[in-house]
Each structure stands twice: as structure tokens, then as C-alpha cells.
Amino acid sequence: MTKKIRVIVVDDSQFIRELFSSVLASDPEINVVATAEDPLDAREKIKLHNPDVITLDVEMPKMDGIAFLDKIMSLRPMPVVMASTLTQKGADITLQALEMGAVDAIGKPSDFSKSEEFTKELIHKVKAAATIKVRARARSDKADPKTAPTMLSYKGSLTKPLIAIGASTGGVEALREVLHVLPAECPPIVITQHMPAAFTAAFAERLNKICAITVEESAHGKPLQLGHAYIAHGGAHLYIAKQAGKYICHHRDSELVSGHKPSVDVLFDSVATTAGDHAVGAILTGMGKDGAQGLLKMRQAGAHTLGESEASCIVYGMPRAAYELGAVERQCHLRDMAAEILKLCAQL
Numbered sequence: 510m511t512k513k514i515r516v517i518v519v520d521d522s523q524f525i526r527e528l529f530s531s532v533l534a535s536d537p538e539i540n541v542v543a544t545a546e547d548p549l550d551a552r553e554k555i556k557l558h559n560p561d562v563i564t565l566d567v568e569m570p571k572m573d574g575i576a577f578l579d580k581i582m583s584l585r586p587m588p589v590v591m592a593s594t595l596t597q598k599g600a601d602i603t604l605q606a607l608e609m610g611a612v613d614a615i616g617k618p619s620d621f622s623k624s625e626e627f628t629k630e631l632i633h634k635v636k637a638a639a640t641i642k643v644r645a646r647a648r649s650d651k652a653d654p655k656t657a658p659t660m661l662s663y664k665g666s667l668t669k670p671l672i673a674i675g676a677s678t679g680g681v682e683a684l685r686e687v688l689h690v691l692p693a694e695c696p697p698i699v700i701t702q703h704m705p706a707a708f709t710a711a712f713a714e715r716l717n718k719i720c721a722i723t724v725e726e727s728a729h730g731k732p733l734q735l736g737h738a739y740i741a742h743g744g745a746h747l748y749i750a751k752q753a754g755k756y757i758c759h760h761r762d763s764e765l766v767s768g769h770k771p772s773v774d775v776l777f778d779s780v781a782t783t784a785g786d787h788a789v790g791a792i793l794t795g796m797g798k799d800g801a802q803g804l805l806k807m808r809q810a811g812a813h814t815l816g817e818s819e820a821s822c823i824v825y826g827m828p829r830a831a832y833e834l835g836a837v838e839r840q841c842h843l844r845d846m847a848a849e850i851l852k853l854c855a856q857l
Contacts, residue, residue: 513540514639517558519551519577520544520566520592525617529564529592529631536632548577555585562588562638564631565611567602575606582610588638592617595707604712607681612638612823616705637678637796641824660721661848663695665855667735670696671749671756671784672850673807675773677703677795679823684793685716687847688738693721696854697733697756699741699749701776703769703795706743713740729760741771748779756783767799773827777803786811789853791846792837794822798830805836813853814838817846 516539518529526544533539542558545551547569555563563581567574578589591606591614593599603614613634618627672695676683680702688698704712709726716724716738727739727747733756741747745760759779766772773792777800780788790807792800794817808814816828816837821844831837841849 511538513538514562514636515540515542515558515560516635517542517551517554517560517563518544519546519548519563519569521546521569522566525566525592528618532628532631533635535628536636539632539635548572548574551577560587562590562635564590564592564615564635565606567591567593567599567606573602575602575609578606578609578611582643586610586643588612588641588643590615590634590638595619595705597711600708600711601715603708604681604715608685610643612641612643613678614705614708616707637824640796641678659690660692661690661851663692663851663855665851666857667694667696669787670854670857671733671780671788672696672698672854673749673776673780673788673790674698674700674793675702675776675791675795675800675804675827676700676793677769677773677797677799677824677827679794681712683817683823683843685719686843687791687793687850688716688720688722688724690847691720691722691851693736695722695736695851697735698722698738699727699733699747699758699776699780700738701741701747701771701773701800703771703799704743706745709740709743716740727758727760729758731758732756733758741776744770746771746775748775749783750779751783767802768797769799773800774803777807781806781810781812784812787857788812789815789850789857791815791817791850792828792831793817793843793846794824795827796824797826800827801830801834801836804831805834808836808838813856815846815849815853816840818842
């Protein structure tokens with residue numbers, strides 16, 4: 510019999526503790542071994558039960574979720590799924606947690622007419638988290654956004670190439686590493702990161718503060734500009750069209766594609782059709798296979814394609830699926846990804 514995934518639910522709300530426990534217990538492969546109302550309670554129960562995954566509220570009494578996460582990641586690293594209110598404050602704290610090493614995040618439900626969707630999402634995220642080997646990190650390892658990066662240079666065409674990037678679990682930190690070193694003058698970039706709608710604007714804003722390029726959330730009908738990166742708006746598919754010779758962001762609110770909305774496959778497929786051999790695609794860390802088919806279409810259309818290597822992936826899922834499908838022209842370590850993207854753009 511397969512060993513069950515041992516989970517501790519940490520939240521100061523009894524209602525949320527009971528809700529998460531009930532949802533997770535509905536899956537035969539998950540065992541909620543304990544719940545905790547605050548980090549001090551959680552600390553003792555983690556020692557007692559040695560869980561595989563914990564879900565952690567971002568805002569709690571006695572010690573906030575961020576401070577507790579910092580202790581977990583430095584002293585007893587384990588997969589943590591952050592649970593957040595769908596507010597600006599909740600989004601900001603959650604993104605900070607993902608940068609610190611939390612493997613994923615989920616918004617606390619506000620619309621219980623979508624309870625089935627929430628159930629599937631929570632179970633999926635906990636199961637995915639259980640497969641991840643979390644590395645210990647010293648507290649001094651936390652990135653200082655004021656530290657100037659070693660900026661790359663770009664000598665190629667600015668008007669011809671289009672860069673498309675897809676990511677999921679682990680993508681918050683991976684995208685930060687890629688975008689942080691890109692020069693202000695570079696081709697336009699479109700990005701689909703699996704993320705709740707309430708988080709994408711805050712994510713773009715955090716990246717914009719530390720990058721030389723301008724990072725913003727995508728908007729329907731917005732023309733792509735040089736030196737800009739566009740993060741797909743959560744809850745809608747981002748695809749690229751062309752009008753009067755210019756690339757344009759379009760949104761489509763339709764069914765899930767490859768299990769997601771926004772979907773990397775939708776973005777890559779549109780780039781294959783619109784930009785053809787004038788594009789570079791990169792697929793980064795993530796669970797599942799979203800983006801593999803779309804990246805294959807990009808390669809078949811003549812685009813250059815890259816996949817993050819297993820050595821640097823938090824989850825070698827999406828890049829593996831793309832590589833095994835023949836969609837990836839070359840795999841590379843995350844630290845080299847930005848330079849490789851610019852090198853391929855310069856060849857177009």
C-alpha cells in the first residue's frame with residue numbers, strides 16, 4: 510500500500526483548519542496528521558508528527574507566517590504551501606514567501622460555488638509539494654533587492670524577436686533570476702506563470718522594482734513594447750496577436766487548457782502562429798506538462814526553444830515533458846537561461 514502524504518494544516522481560523530482538513534482528507538492518498546492554530550503550536554506538532562507537507566497561513570498571531578517560514582527553511586526545510594487571503598496585502602506576503610522557499614500558494618476560498626475547483630486545486634498542490642525535495646537555506650541567503658545584478662548586454666535586433674516564457678511551481682524565484690539580469694534594451698517578453706488572479710499584478714510590481722526592464726501585468730489590447738515584460742493576468746489565457754505590424758496582448762476567458770488558466774500552451778501556440786521563426790521560447794520549472802505541446806509548435810514553426818535543466822529546477826516536470834516531446838532545442842541551467850535567451854535572439 511502506498512504511503513500516505515502526511516500533512517499539517519496551520520491557520521488561526523478554526524473554519525479554515527476544518528475546511529482544509531476536510532478537503533485533504535477526502536483524498537485517500539493524504540493523511541492530515543494534525544492542525545495548528547499558530548506557529549508555536551505548529552512547531553511542537555511538526556516535531557511530533559514529522560509531516561511531508563504543511564499548509565501555512567500567511568497572517569497569524571504570536572508569529573506571522575513569514576517569520577515562521579524563515580525558521581522552517583533555515584532549520585527544518587520541508588515543502589510549504591502558503592494559504593492566503595485574496596487581498597493586496599495577502600498577495601504581497603505570499604509572493605515574499607515564495608521567494609523565500611515556499612513551494613506554492615493557494616488563495617483561501619471566497620466563492621463557495623467554486624468549491625469543487627478549490628478542492629481539486631488544494632489536493633493537487635499538496636500532492637505536488639510532497640514530491641519536491643526542499644533544500645536548506647541560510648537566512649543570509651535571502652536576496653537583497655537593492656543588490657545590483659551583473660547586467661547582461663544585448664547587441665541583436667530589437668524589432669524582430671519575441672521572447673515567450675512559461676513557468677509554474679518554483680517559477681516566482683526562477684523568473685526573478687532570469688529577468689533580473691536583462692538589459693533595459695531587449696526584445697519584448699511575454700510570460701505565463703501559473704498564479705491566482707489576485708497575485709499577478711503584485712508579482713509584476715515586485716519584479717518591476719528590481720529589474721532594468723519594465724515588468725507589468727498583461728492587459729487586453731496592449732501593444733508589446735521593447736524592454737517590457739508582460740505577466741499573464743491570472744484567471745485568463747494570454748495569447749499574442751498581430752495588428753498593423755505590432756504584437757498585441759489578447760486575453761481569452763475560456764475553459765482550462767492543460768489544466769490551467771492562464772495556460773502556457775495557449776501562449777506558446779499563439780507565439781508559434783504569430784511570430785513563427787522570429788521567436789525564442791523557454792520553459793522553466795513546474796509540475797505537469799503545460800507548455801510542452803505549445804513549445805513543440807514553436808520549434809516546428811522555426812523558433813528557438815530552451816528548457817530549464819533538471820539540475821536547477823524546483824520541479825522538473827514541465828521542462829521534462831517538453832524535452833521528451835522533442836520541443837526543446839537545448840536544456841540549460843537557470844543561471845545561464847537569460848544569457849542563452851539573448852544569444853538566440855541575436856541570431857534572429
